[in-house]
Amino acid sequence: MTGQEMRRALTRIAHEILEHNGGANELILLGVRTRGVPLAHRLAALIKSFESEAVPVGSLDITLYRDDVHLRGPIAIVATVLPVSVNNYRVVLVDDVLFTGRTARAAMDAVMDLGRPTNIQLAALVDRGHRDLPIRADYVGKNIPSSLSEVIQVRLAEIDKVDEVVILPEAGTSPQMSEVGR
Numbered sequence: 143m144t145g146q147e148m149r150r151a152l153t154r155i156a157h158e159i160l161e162h163n164g165g166a167n168e169l170i171l172l173g174v175r176t177r178g179v180p181l182a183h184r185l186a187a188l189i190k191s192f193e194s195e196a197v198p199v200g201s202l203d204i205t206l207y208r209d210d211v212h213l214r215g216p217i218a219i220v221a222t223v224l225p226v227s228v229n230n231y232r233v234v235l236v237d238d239v240l241f242t243g244r245t246a247r248a249a250m251d252a253v254m255d256l257g258r259p260t261n262i263q264l265a266a267l268v269d270r271g272h273r274d275l276p277i278r279a280d281y282v283g284k285n286i287p288s289s290l291s292e293v294i295q296v297r298l299a300e301i302d303k304v305d306e307v308v309i310l311p312e313a314g315t316s317p318q319m320s321e322v323g324r
Contacts, residue, residue, distance in 0.1 A: 143284060145305030148267065151283030152181070155265050156188035158281050163232055166195045168260070170231045172202045174249050175220055177238035180300040181267060185236060198225040202235070207248035228257040234281075238296035240266035243277035268307055270294050 143151070163169055166189050173182030179201045186199045203220045205211065235249045246264055253262055265281035270288045286309070288294055293310040 143307035148305050148307065151267060152184050153188055155281045155283055156185050156192065159234060159265065160189060160192060162280065166193045166197050168231050169234065170198045170200060170226060170228065171234050171236055172200045172253065174235060174237040174245060175201055175203050177296050177298055177301060178236045180298050181238060182236040200224045202249055202252055204245065204248040204252050207251045209244060222252065224256065228253055228259045231259050232261050232263065233259040234263045234265055236265045238267050239294050240269045240279050241272055243273045243275035246277045247275055267296060268294055
C-alpha cells in the first residue's frame with residue numbers, strides 16, 4: 143500500500159466506525175503499541191473532521207498479556223494511557239496488522255482488566271489471515287493474503303518517516319518489523 147492508499151483506507155475505516163456506532167458519542171480509540179497508536183490518532187483526526195467531535199485516544203501496552211511473554215527474554219513495558227475510563231464506552235482497538243489473532247486477544251484481556259466497556263471492536267489497517275484464534279476485525283483497511291513465511295511490514299511516518307505497507311519475503315529481513323506482522 144502506498145501512503146495515499148493508506149489514507150483512503152483509514153478514511154473508509156473512520157466512516158465505518160461512525161456508521162456502526164451511530165456517531166462518535168461514548169467512543170474511545172485505543173491504539174495497540176506500537177504502530178496502532180499513530181493509526182488511532184489518525185482515525186480520531188478523521189472522525190473529528192467528519193463529526194466536529196473529538197474522540198478520546200489512548201495507547202495500550204499488551205506486553206504482559208501476550209501468551210509468548212516468557213519466550214521473549216527481557217521486555218520493556220510502556221505505560222498504558224487512558225484519557226477516560228473504558229467503563230460504558232465503546233472501545234475500538236486499533237492495530238496495524240491482524241495476523242494470528244493473539245495480539246487482539248491480549249488487547250481484549252488488557253481492556254477488560256481496565257474496566258467494563260459497552261463493547262470492544264477491532265480495527266486493523268491490514269488483515270493478512272492465518273488465524274490461530276477465532277477473531278476477526280470489525281474494520282479492515284485492506285486484506286493482504288500472504289504466506290506464513292512472508293512478513294507484512296507497516297511503516298508510518300510518525301515512526302518510520304514514510305507511509306507504506308510492504309511484503310517482505312521472509313521473517314528476519316528487517317530489524318524494524320512490526321511485532322504483529324510476524
